[in-house]
Amino acid sequence: MCKIEKNIISKNSNGELSYCQNCKVFDLTFNNILIEMTPKEFVNFQKLVKNIDVEYWDSHFNRKYVKRNIPIVTCQQNLLLIFSFQELLSLKELIFSSKGNKLISSSNFYLSMN
DSSP, rough: OOOOEEEEEETTEEEEEEEEETTTEEEEEETTEEEOOOHHHHHHHHHHHHOOOOHHHHHOOOOTTTTTTEEEEOTTTTTTTOOOOOHHHHHHHHHHHTTTTTTTHHHHHHHHHH
């Protein structure tokens, strides 16, 4: 993690998305998760989250027994991130622009900061 002050892109009660222009890295803090991503990795993460089939996962588990039932697969084989429907909405709120599911572009963000 860079010690230089980061530019906060979005923030809510579950976390924060920031960008360090010096390191060219996005930091996504969500509850007890911290993910550092290059701009390319961030765009791939956005696409992954956008394409989650919520209806499938919502019907796949009995929510009476399983609180978090929506998985996000990571590159590490033995690590899955799991979210409830509300947590997934909160995550989407952080990583997408306020205009629906429009992807936040790191190049647009960088240009708007100058």
